[in-house]
Amino acid sequence: MPYFRENLRPEKNYLTAWGGGGFSAQQPFRCVLYFGDIFNLTHLRSALQKPILEWREVKKLPPLEDPYSSIRKEHIGCWSTTNIEHTSPFENWNMLNHLGLDISYTRVPKQVRQKEDENDFHVIFSEFAALTYPGGPSSNPTDFLLMIPSPMDSKLPPDQHLACLDWSPVWNIIGKNLPFTERMMSLGKEYLTILFQVSPIDIPRFIAVHVRRGDFTRIFSDNECLDLPEYQYKYREFKKSHYKSMVLPFTML
Numbered sequence: 001m002p003y004f005r006e007n008l009r010p011e012k013n014y015l016t017a018w019g020g021g022g023f024s025a026q027q028p029f030r031c032v033l034y035f036g037d038i039f040n041l042t043h044l045r046s047a048l049q050k051p052i053l054e055w056r057e058v059k060k061l062p063p064l065e066d067p068y069s070s071i072r073k074e075h076i077g078c079w080s081t082t083n084i085e086h087t088s089p090f091e092n093w094n095m096l097n098h099l100g101l102d103i104s105y106t107r108v109p110k111q112v113r114q115k116e117d118e119n120d121f122h123v124i125f126s127e128f129a130a131l132t133y134p135g136g137p138s139s140n141p142t143d144f145l146l147m148i149p150s151p152m153d154s155k156l157p158p159d160q161h162l163a164c165l166d167w168s169p170v171w172n173i174i175g176k177n178l179p180f181t182e183r184m185m186s187l188g189k190e191y192l193t194i195l196f197q198v199s200p201i202d203i204p205r206f207i208a209v210h211v212r213r214g215d216f217t218r219i220f221s222d223n224e225c226l227d228l229p230e231y232q233y234k235y236r237e238f239k240k241s242h243y244k245s246m247v248l249p250f251t252m253l
Helices: 041-048 093-099 125-131 182-196 213-219 228-242
Strands: 014-017 074-080 101-107 162-165 207-209 250-252
Touching: 093 101, 207 228
Parallel strands: 014 162, 074 101, 074 162, 207 250
Antiparallel strands: none
C-alpha cells in the first residue's frame, strides 16, 4: 500500500526520527540516499534484538531518479527537541519531501531535558521514552501547546502510534552498533588508496581528525574555537598515550 498508516500494524508501536548534522546535509542538488544502503542494518537488528524498518519498507516512495515527484502528503504530529530559544524545529526538508510528510510540531516538555531546564539543548532519552510509552505515556500529548503548524497548516498533536521527533542523537544505543555496509567500506578503502598512493593491502594505520569549525562557530564565538596548532598538540598527546611505538601519519580532515 502506498501510505504509511495503511502499513503500520495496529498492535505495534513505532518510533522514527529525522537525521540531522552531517547525516542529512542540505545539498543544492536533488539527491536522496537510503540509510540501509550506507549502514549495516542487519548488524544493528542483531545487536539490538529489535526489528528495524526503513521508510522504503513502510510506504511507496518516489524513485531516486526523481525523489521529490508528486505524491500525496501525509499529515502527522511530531515532537521537537529544540530548546525554548528556537521558534522552529530541526527540519530536514530534503528527506521529508521525499517521504511525502507534512509535519506539525510540539516541543518536548521541560521534564525531558536535563535539570528540567527549557534552555538546555540536551534531552534525556529515558524521559522521552516515558513520554511516548505505548498505552500509558507520562504526559498526554494533547496537553501541550502546538509549537508550529505544518507547511499545509495541519495542527496535529504528537502521534502515539508512530512517535516521531526531529532530532535523536543516540550514539550509545544506536551509533555504536551501526557499521557501514561492505560496499561503503570498499569505497572508503578505494579513496584511501588514492590518498596514500598505495595498494589496498598497504593502507597504513592512521588517525583522522574531523574538525567541523563551521558547526562550532555557530555555537561558540571565534575566540572559543581552537587554532590548528592546538589540534596538532592534542593529536601528539593522543598519539603518545595510545600509540607510543607506532609510526602514524597525521591526517586532518
